[in-house]
Amino acid sequence: MDFKLTEEQSALVEAVQAILGDHSELTVSNRHGFCHFDHKLQHLLLENGFLDAGRDLGALEAALVTIEASRIPATVEVGASAIVAARLLPDERVEGPIALIGEGGLDKPVRNLPVARTAFVESGDDVLVLKIEAKDVEITPSIYAYPFGRFRTEPDLTRCQRIVGAAVQLRQWWRVALAAECSGTAQSAIAFTIDHVNNRQVLGRAVGSYQSVQHRLVQCHMIAQGIHFLTLRAAWSGDPAHADEAACYAQQHVQKFMVDLHQFNGAMGVTNEHLLHFWTYRLRALQSEAGGAHGAARSIARARWARSSMPKVAGGRA
Amino acid sequence: MIEELKAHEDFRQQVREWLARNLPKDWQAEMLGASEDEHAAFQKRWFRQMREGGYVAPHWPKQWGGGGMSFPQQIVLFEELARAGAPRLVLYFISLYHAPATLLEWGSEEQRKRHLPAILTGDEIWCQGFSEPGAGSDLASLRTKAERRGDVYVINGQKTWSSNAYRARYCLLLARTDSTAPKHKGISYFILDLESKGVTRRPIRMLTGGSHFCELFLDNVEIPAENRIGEEGQGWAVAQSTLASERGLTALEFAERMRQALALLVRDASKPAPWGGRFIDDAGIRRQLVDVHIGTETLHVLVGNMLTRALRGDGGGSEASIIKIYHSEMLQKFTDLGVQLGGISGQYVQSVLMGGGYESGYWMHDNLYSWACTIAGGSNEIQRNIIAEKTLGLPREPKLASGH
Numbered sequence: 001m002d003f004k005l006t007e008e009q010s011a012l013v014e015a016v017q018a019i020l021g022d023h024s025e026l027t028v029s030n031r032h033g034f035c036h037f038d039h040k041l042q043h044l045l046l047e048n049g050f051l052d053a054g055r056d057l058g059a060l061e062a063a064l065v066t067i068e069a070s071r072i073p074a075t076v077e078v079g080a081s082a083i084v085a086a087r088l089l090p091d092e093r094v095e096g097p098i099a100l101i102g103e104g105g106l107d108k109p110v111r112n113l114p115v116a117r118t119a120f121v122e123s124g125d126d127v128l129v130l131k132i133e134a135k136d137v138e139i140t141p142s143i144y145a146y147p148f149g150r151f152r153t154e155p156d157l158t159r160c161q162r163i164v165g166a167a168v169q170l171r172q173w174w175r176v177a178l179a180a181e182c183s184g185t186a187q188s189a190i191a192f193t194i195d196h197v198n199n200r201q202v203l204g205r206a207v208g209s210y211q212s213v214q215h216r217l218v219q220c221h222m223i224a225q226g227i228h229f230l231t232l233r234a235a236w237s238g239d240p241a242h243a244d245e246a247a248c249y250a251q252q253h254v255q256k257f258m259v260d261l262h263q264f265n266g267a268m269g270v271t272n273e274h275l276l277h278f279w280t281y282r283l284r285a286l287q288s289e290a291g292g293a294h295g296a297a298r299s300i301a302r303a304r305w306a307r308s309s310m311p312k313v314a315g316g317r318a
Numbered sequence: 319m320i321e322e323l324k325a326h327e328d329f330r331q332q333v334r335e336w337l338a339r340n341l342p343k344d345w346q347a348e349m350l351g352a353s354e355d356e357h358a359a360f361q362k363r364w365f366r367q368m369r370e371g372g373y374v375a376p377h378w379p380k381q382w383g384g385g386g387m388s389f390p391q392q393i394v395l396f397e398e399l400a401r402a403g404a405p406r407l408v409l410y411f412i413s414l415y416h417a418p419a420t421l422l423e424w425g426s427e428e429q430r431k432r433h434l435p436a437i438l439t440g441d442e443i444w445c446q447g448f449s450e451p452g453a454g455s456d457l458a459s460l461r462t463k464a465e466r467r468g469d470v471y472v473i474n475g476q477k478t479w480s481s482n483a484y485r486a487r488y489c490l491l492l493a494r495t496d497s498t499a500p501k502h503k504g505i506s507y508f509i510l511d512l513e514s515k516g517v518t519r520r521p522i523r524m525l526t527g528g529s530h531f532c533e534l535f536l537d538n539v540e541i542p543a544e545n546r547i548g549e550e551g552q553g554w555a556v557a558q559s560t561l562a563s564e565r566g567l568t569a570l571e572f573a574e575r576m577r578q579a580l581a582l583l584v585r586d587a588s589k590p591a592p593w594g595g596r597f598i599d600d601a602g603i604r605r606q607l608v609d610v611h612i613g614t615e616t617l618h619v620l621v622g623n624m625l626t627r628a629l630r631g632d633g634g635g636s637e638a639s640i641i642k643i644y645h646s647e648m649l650q651k652f653t654d655l656g657v658q659l660g661g662i663s664g665q666y667v668q669s670v671l672m673g674g675g676y677e678s679g680y681w682m683h684d685n686l687y688s689w690a691c692t693i694a695g696g697s698n699e700i701q702r703n704i705i706a707e708k709t710l711g712l713p714r715e716p717k718l719a720s721g722h
Contacts, residue, residue, distance in 0.1 A: 002321065003623040004630055194710055209713040214706035215699070221710060222640050229619035230612075245612050252609075297608040304611065305584065305598055 003229065005064075012061055016050050016068045024072045032272055034281065035145045037115055038074035042097060045069065045076060051096060054086025059173075062086060063180045063235035067228070070184030073278035075146055077112050079177030083235070084120065087173045088127060088166050094118050099132070100174050102290065103167075106154060109140040111285060113149035120170055121157065127170045128160035144285035145278045171299075172240040174290040175247035179231040182250035182286055186224040186257055189279035193217065193261045200266070207264065216260045223253045241303055248296035254287040322390040322629060329391055333398040336371050341404050349405070350680075351669030354529070358485055361409040361673060365440040368407070373399075375438060377567070378418055382434045389629055396567050400574035405673035408530075409482055413437045413444040416490055419563035420507075424548045424556045429509065433488070445486035447477040447510060447534055448557065454479070454693075455700045457492075458501045458554065462536065464493035464508065471495070471508065471546070473516075473539040479694075483532035484521050486512055491541075492557055495550050505553035509545040516540075526686045528670060561696075569641045572676070573621040576645070576652065577614045579677035583607060583652070586659040586679075597659055606655050613648045620644060636709045639701040646691035646698060649676055653688045656681030 005013065023041045030036040045051055045065075054062030062082035069078040077097035085094045099116035106121065113119070114137050121128040136155065142148040194217065197208030207213055227250045234242035258280055261269070268274040291299070342348070342364075349360060368374035376392050378384020387395065407414065417437060421430050436442040453460040462475025473493055483489065489510040496504035512519065516539035521529035548556040587598040587607060597603045624637035653676075657664045660681050671678040676691065678684055692698045706712040 003619075003626040194712065198712065205716060206713050209715050211699075211703070211706075211715055214710070214712050214715075215702045217710060217712065218643075218702045218705045221705065222644060225620060225623075225640060226616040226644075229623050230616060233619050242615075245615050248608070249612050249616060294605075297605055300608045300611065301604045305604070305607075 003232070008057075009061060009064060012053065012057070013064055013068060015048075016045075016065050019044055019048060019050075020068060020072055023074055026073050026275070026278075030074070031275070034143045034272060034277070035147055036074045036278070037147050038072075038076055039115070041074060042076045042115075045078065046081075046096065051078065051081040052086070052093075054082045055090055059083060059087065059176070059235045059238065060232060063176060063231060066177060066180035067184040067187075067231070070181045070282070071188040073145075073188075073275050075278075075282065077115065079181055080112070080120070080174075083177040083180065084170065084173040085118075088120065088163055088169060089129070094129065095131075100170070100177075100289075101130075106151060109142065109148040109150050111144075111146045111148055111289070113137050113151075114139050114147040121160070122167050122170055123157070123162075125165050125167050127163040127166040128157055129163065130155055130157065130160050143277075143281060145281040146285050148285075168240070171290055172243045175243040175296060176231065176234045178286045178289050179227060179234065179243075179246035179250045182254070182283060183224065183228045183231050185279045185282050185286075186220075186227060186250075189257060189261050189276060189283070190217065190220050190224055192276055192279065193220075193264050196265050196269075207266075213264055217264065220257060220260055223249075223256060227253070241300065244296045244299045244303070247290060248293050248300065251287050251289075251293035251296065254283045257283055323394060326391055326394045330394045330398060333373070333395055334402075336373070337398060337402045337404060340367055340371060341402055345405055346403075346671060346674070349672040349674070352672045354484075354672075357672035358409060360405070361407060362440050364405055364673075365407055365410055369438060369440065374407070374410075375414055375418075378414075378434075379422070382418070382422075382430065383438045384418075389625075392567055393570060393625060396571045397574055400571050400675075401578055403575075403578065403675075406571075406675060408673060409443060409485065410437075410440075412446050412481065412486075412490070413442065415563040415568075416446060416560045417444045417488075420490060420547060420556060420560045423559045424507070424552075426544075426547075428544070429547065433509070442488065443482060443486045444488045444490065445480045445483040445512075445532070446560070447480055447483075447489040447491040449479045450476060451478055455697045457557075458505070460492055460494060460505065462491075462493045463497070464495045464506055464541070466495065466543070466550075469543050470540040471506075471543060473508075473510070473536045473541060475536050477534040477536070478522070478531075480532045480534055482530055483512065483519050483534055484530075488512065489534070490560060492553050495553075499551065502554045503551055505557075506550050507547040507553035507556040508541050509547065510536075510539070510541055511545075514539050514541070524686075525689070526670065526683050569621050569638065569645065570625060572645050573614070573617045573641075575675040576648065576677055577618055579652070579675060579679070580611055580614055582677065582679035583610065583656055583659065586656060586681075589659075592661065603659070606658075610648075610652050610655055613644075613651065617641065617644050617648055636705045639696075639704045642695060643692075643698045643701050646688070649688040649691055650685070652677055653681055653685035657685045 050065050053065045065082055066079045069076050080098035080100050081096040095117040097112055097116045099110050099113045099119040101110055101119050101121045103122045116132050119130040121130050137149040138152050140148040140150050198206055200207045230246040230249055234246040265276050269276050376385035376387040376395050380386035450460050464471040464473050489512055491508040491510040492505055494504050495506040516537040518535040520533045522531045523529045588596055591597045620641055664681055668680045668682055670683045671680050
């Protein structure tokens, strides 16, 4: 792929950044919670057409919007609407926000379910499009920086629209979307930490002047770069293998970000008076979605070395 | 970048056809366990063959006998060489990259005329005399002295890690001409004729059993003043041009070769395991293979990004440092998995595939050599310092006050 953005892609990124810029700071009242879902921003992104980037422009453009929206401490739902829905239902507008539910996940806490108006539910080889009303969902208390909820009672799936044979596609674009969120989120968490270590003095020196800190931050930066370009390639190519690679790489490195970034933010970094968790706890939530790193790894192995007699693991597709 | 490469599909086909006709089919059999002399002879044959095809110096200007190829054409050529598993011209690395990059930017017309055509004959081999026992990562601390006496400089000191110095005729030499100047400013750059009186070369035997690195002992060696490159005291700036030539397309070649070599790991993983079945059917082995596969793909996209930026004339970031770290550390994981798959028999030092890539499939040798790759070319720790300062904007580690 061409890693240099076109003029149109650069303009798109600048436009979404302009809107996000007004929402990049949390108000004092929102700073001390575990999660702040920005409904106003969600509406603005919808109204200004950014959530249609996947339909109107392409998956790469949708991934760029998702990455940008993931950089701010507040949460919005972009990946499922802009990337996944646009691929699964290219000719239909689906009411968002959208939650994504894997096989067997209807009775479990689901990311974004409390704010979602639609869910894509993996069902065998198919995908069901489930309309959601607020009264159907109860909030699940969570320390992750996304709203989590579960259905009060098992939803009636008999009236759902069924997208036949779309489960593989759902898994593919879900992985692209989560990798895009990891990319923007990780880059911001690193930038936040760099700012902290440049300002925080220890033993008369900035924390960031110690090589022991620098080298680990460099490693985080390198990983974030890898996630970023693997994600863009997966969005651009539409190749399921690339989606698996991007998600696997992103998800298996979450723990590295968690350990190093919290470490370098010191004791305040493990409190919710510090903003770091708004990014790192999103990463942690994304770590196990869509089969997690092991699910993506199994998918890669199966696709590349199909003759294997690897035993199947119950309860997971990948 | 993709558009620029697409425009050269005809050229790609031409290279592919040339390789199909000219790449010796049995070169691996011939070079497996070959002696240093046999390897050097083979390198010379392959160099001449590549030269006949017009591919040995694609980056050199036509004026000096090179291919004068555009950057996208060079990318295509290196991709195809890697995909075909062609031997690397390791004997000529300094001759083809470092020497011309230095001479074309800083050398006199006389120096260029004397050396560039001679390099393309394949007979004039060069090495590099930068590192010293006390000056590796901190190259500017070098202590080899060059004292001007009339029309010559008299050199005294010791150099180390000079690849192929045993076979080289000329050496790109850094030496200190002013010990009172700040350390970066007192250095000058010379062309050293290794057949000069007072030069002693001593091969260094590596853990791999090979000995392509040498030490150079320089005792009252005289270098004519006209063999200085650049002005006196300008050596550090000249050396930056030399070192810059290592980056870029070599990264592409390494990334592409590693990608191709994954098939060798899969080949070995497909062999019967002692516990029954095949290694590749073991979940742990499969997971390691996946990690290595993703690592090679990540390296591939990072190199793609760097080349795209270079194509647009925007190559000043720290991408080369990131790729250097990434490649060398991946190489250790990659070859370590190969050793694991070899089981007990993989623990023996096997024959070496001379001129092969870093992942030749002879895993013990590959793994042992991979340890050098995180040190050579600027250690990974130095690269991390560069990225920390240049890209992340972190403060330099303060220097201790003198006397401490």
